[in-house]
Amino acid sequence: MIPAAFDYVRAGSAEEAVSLLGQYGDDAKLLAGGHSLLPLMKLRLASPAVIIDVGRVRDLSYVRDAGDHVAIGALTRHCDVQRDPLLQAQVPLLPHVAGQVGDPQVRHRGTIGGSIAHGDPASDLPAAVLALGGSLVARGPSGERVIPAGSFFEGFLETALAPDEVLTEVRVPKMDGAGWSFQKFNRRAQDWAIVGVVAVGPQAGGGVALVNMASTPVRAGAVERAVAGGASPADAAASAAEGLDPPSDLNATPEFRRHLATVLTRRALEEVAAGRP
C-alpha cells in the first residue's frame, strides 16, 4: 500500500526534466498524473529511487490548432482532452477515447503523455493515436525529434523514448469529417479493455488499431489493406488477428481474443462506414 521511499525533485520545464533525467539516469522516473506509475509503486512493482515530478509544467498542457494537425501538450489531462472543443470538432475520436479511460477521478489526473509514454498495450489512447497516424514529440539533451506513432511502441511497457527523453507533445492529424469507431470490450466499465478496436475512415487514413492484442498497440495492417481494396467489413475483419500472438490472462484466452478482435473490428468498420451524423 505504501510505496518504497524515494527522493523527489520537481521540474519546472521540459528542459529541466531532460536535464534531471540525464543526471539521475536509470534511478529516476517521471511523474505526471501518476495514474500509471503510482499504482505500480504502491504494490512495490516499481521502486524508483528518484521521482521527477513534471506535473506542474503548465506550458505542457495545451490543445492547439497546428494547421493539418492538432498539437496536444503531453501533460494535457484526459478530462481536458475529453472536453476540448477543438478536438471535438477536428479529431472527435480522441475526446471520445479519452472519455473511456478509467473513471472520472482517473481522468482528472491522468495525462495523454503519461499514458502514451507508459506504453501499455492495454491502454486505449496509444491505439487511438496509432490509428490516427499521429506522432510523438520527444525532447532530449540534443533537442527535439518527432517520432511517428508507428515507430513509437517497441515492446511491452517499452517505447522509443530514450531514458533521458521527455515526451512533450502528441500530434494527431485532423480527421476531415472521417467516420470513426472505438469498440472497447471489457467486463466492467472501469476495467481495461480485454480487446479494443479503434478505426477511422479513409479521409483520416483508414487506420485500424488494436488494444490488448499484442505486446504493443498494433495496426491491423491486413484489415486496412482489405478495406482499401474494397472488402466488406465482415470480410476485412476476418484478418483482424492475422500475425498476432494475443496475450492469455485472467479475462481471456488467446483464442477468445482472436475471436473478439474479428467481431469488434467488423463492428468498428460498420460504424465507420455508417459515418457520424
Add this chain to the structure above:
Amino acid sequence: MKVTITVNGREQTHDVEPRQLLVHFIRENAGLTGTNIGCDTTSCGACTVLLEGESVKSCTVLAVQADGGNVTTIEGLAAPDGTLHPVQKAFHEHHGLQCGYCTPGMVMAAVSLIEENASLDERGVREGLEGNLCRCTGYHNIVKAVLAAAGGSS
C-alpha cells in the same frame, strides 16, 4: 519535506516523506479520518476527495503533488452553519448508505459528477460512479440520491 495543503479551508502544513500519499496526509497529518481507504489498486474510490474542486482518488496522488493546493473532504462539504450539501441531504433521504465506508468517497464523487454535467440521467450517474465501489447498497439508492440531488440543484 514540508507540504502545505489547504484542507476544507484550513491550511495544513506538515513535514512528510515524499512518498506520503494524499490520503494519508488527510487522515494522519490533518487528522481527518472521514476519507477511507478500501483498496490498493485505485479501484474502489473510497478515498475520493476534491482537489481544486475535481474528484480525485487521493490514494493515487502524492501529498507533495497537491502541495499548495486546495482539498475538500467529506468533513468540509456541509456549510459552516451545518446546512447539508444537497448531495448529503439526498443520500440521507434516499437511504444511500448502510455501513458508511464507501460513503464519503461516493458523496465527493457525486458532487464532482453533478458539478461537471449539466444534466444527468440514470445511465450517466451509473457510469459517472464507475470508479466508486459499494458492497452494501447495490447502488440502487445511491443512484436515486444522486439523480435527486442533480435534479434539485441548478
Add this chain to the structure above:
Amino acid sequence: MSILGTRVLRVEDPKFLTVGGTYTADLDIPGALHVTYVRSASPHARLAGVDVSAAAQAPGVVAVVTGADVDLAPQVGIMGMAPAPMARPYLATGVVRFAGEPIAAIVAETRAQGEDAAELVVIDYEPLDAVIDPLAAMDGGPVVYPDHGSNRAISIAAVGGSTDPDEHLFDGCEVVVRQEIVNRRVAPCPLETRAAAARWEADGRLTYWVSTQTPHGAKSKLAQVFGLEADQVHVIVPDVGGGFGAKIGGYPEELLVVWLAKRLGRPVRWSESRSESMLGLGHGRAQYQVAELGGTRDGRIQAYRLTVVQDAGAYPDMGAFLPFLTRSMLPGVYDIERQECIWTSVVTNTTPVVAYRGAGRPEAAAAIERILDVFADEIGADPAEVRRMNMIGADRFPFTTPVGSTYDVGDYAGALDRALEAADYKALRAAQQARRASGDRLAMGIGVATYVEVTGAAGNTEYGSVEVRSDGTAVVKCGTSPHGQGHATAWAMIVSDRTGIPLDRITVVHNDTDVVPRGQGTMGSSSLQHGGVAVLEAADTVVSQARELAANLLEANVDDIVVDTATGRLHVAGTPTASKTWAELASAAAGRGGLSAESDMSSQGNTYPFGAHVVVVDVDTETGKVAVRRVVACDDAGRILNPLLLEGQIHGGLAQGIAQALLEEVRYDDDGNPLTANLADYAFVSAPELPSFELVQMETPTPLNALGAKGIGESGSIGSTPAVQNAVVDALSHLNVRHIDMPTTPERVWAAIREAQK
C-alpha cells in the same frame, strides 16, 4: 398511528455523511505499534527457512515474530469438529498451506516502516504439490495433511448421515436429469478490510478493538485463549464497514495483535491492505455439486439428489460446515417426496472458506433452481409453470420437509405470481419470441427463481434492555452488532412505538461489552427477530412498570392507565389531564430501581423468508457479453418494520447475488497462485453493470415472534443468483445451450454457444 411499518430515515446517517464513521483504523491509540504481516507467496511449501534478521534491524522495527515464537495453541476449526491435524497455527510453522497465509509479524513504529521491513524478510520455500481443485482433493490429488491421510475434513457422516446414495431414489421416474454445477468461490469484499487493536491496561484488563460481527464472541474467545476471566476483557467494536459473514468469529491475525501487545508491553494495532484481505479474509461459496432430479413427463417432481463437495480451503472452519445448511434447505419451496443430500468437505491449498451472505443456502437454491430449469427444458415445459405445480401449498404450514426443516409460513405461489405479474412475464416471452424470429444477434433471456431460506438459525436468544431516564430520554442496549443494517433506527422505532418517546430522545447502544452485558452479534439474518424482539420485550416490561407506577401516583387502577404514544404520556383512561410524562415517572422511580428492564428473549424457532425473482438479460451471441436489463424481486420476510431498511437489504443482496452469477469469481492458476488478489483483477460489481431493481412488496407475518418478522438480510442474494444464471441459459436455449456455469463471463458464454452448435 404506529411508526412501525413506516419509512423512517436513519438516525445513523448524519455522522456518516458529515464526518464519516469511526472505523477501527481511524481510532486514535497513542503509542500504538503497527503490525505488518508477511504472507506466503506459495500455495503449498515447506518453510525451509524464514530469515527475519535484516527485517529485525530495519528502522523503526521493534520486533519480528515467526511461528516458532508464538506460544498459543493452534485452533481446531468447524466448532471443534475438524480433524486435529488440521488445526490452524497463528503463524505458519514448518509448512505453508495457502498463498496469503501469514508467516511472520513485523511490529514497527509506523506502517510505512513495517512495509519496508517486510521486503527484507527472506523466505526459503521448498515447494510441495498444491491441490486447488476440490474434486482432485477428494480423489487422487496431493494431500494437504499427510498426518490425516486424506483431504476429507468432514462429511454428512459427522452429523449422522450416510455418504452412500440411495440406489432406488429415482425408481419409477419417467424422466431423470443430471447436471454438474459449480457454485464458484467468491470473495466477500467488505469495503472495510480487517482491522484490530489491543491494549493491556495497567489493571490487567484487556481492551480490544476489532472490526467484527460478534463482539461478545470475540470476548469469550479472548478470555479462553489468554486465560482471562470474562470481566477482564473489554471488547469495543467501532463502526464496521461491512461484514457479510466473513467477519464472524476471529482470525489468527487479530488474536495475534493481542498476544503481541502483551509481549511488547505497548498497544498494538493492525489494519490490512486490500491485497492481503483478498487472500486472508475468508472466501465464500466454493461448492461443487451434482444435481439429479426425477419426475413425471408432465412435470411432477418425485425425487431429488444433491451431491456436494465443499471446498473448505486450507484450514477447515465454518466453510466446511456450509453443506449442512445447504442440506437443511435442500428442496427449497418444492414438495418433493424423495430427497437426499450427500456432502463432503475437503481441504485444498486455498484461502479458508467462511460464511458469506447466505452461507450454504444460496448454494441450495442455486442447485435446485438450475436443475429445475434443466428438467423443464427436458420435458418442454415453461419454467414458471413447473415451479408452480410443485410448490408447497400455502395451506400446508407449518411444513416439515423430509430433511427436517419446519417452514413456519409461506405463500410461494403467491410470490411467484406477483413477480411474474410485475415483470409481465407473458409480454416478456412474446418479446423473446419476436427477437428470436428477427434473428437478432442480441438474444433475450428470462430467468425465474423461487426460493425459501432459513433465518434466525444462528442462535436462539438475544439480549435487549430499555431504560428510561429522569429527563425522559431512553437508552436501549442490544447484543446485536450492526454494520450497516440500521439497528439503531429499528430498535428506536420499536421503543418509540411502545412508549411514545420520540426517536430523537432515544439512544441505542451496541458493540461495547462493558456496556452491553451479552449478545449474539449479527449474522444469519437473525437480528430483527431476536434482537428486535428482545428490545420489544424489554420495552413492554418498562411500559408495565410505568403503568404500575402511574397507577400508584395517579391513584388509579392499573387497568385504567393508558399509554398515549402520540404525546408520550401515561394517563387515566377518559381523563387525559390526569397524566404523567416519562420524565416524571422515571424521576419518581429513581429512588426505587428506575424504569428499566432487560430481556433475554427465547426464540420459538427458525423462520423462513421466501420469494421469487425474475431477471431479464440480453446476451450478445457474438461476444458472449451479458447485460442485466431488468431485475424483478418479490421477497417476503414477514411483517415489515421499516420498508426503507428492508429495501436497502434486498438491494444489497441482489447486487451480490447478481455479481456471483455474472462477474465475480476467485481464481487460482493450476499451480495454486492466486489470480484475483486485488480489486482490479477481482470483478467486484460496480454501478454500470446493474440496473435499478423493481421490488414487489409482500408480507406474510410469521406466527413465531411478536414482531411477525423474519430476516431479510440474505434473501436478495439467494434468489437472484439462479435467476440470472437461468436467464442467461434461457437466452441461448434456442441454440441448444442447456447449462452455463457461473459467473457467465463472455468467454464462458461464447464457449457454451460453440459447444452447443457442434
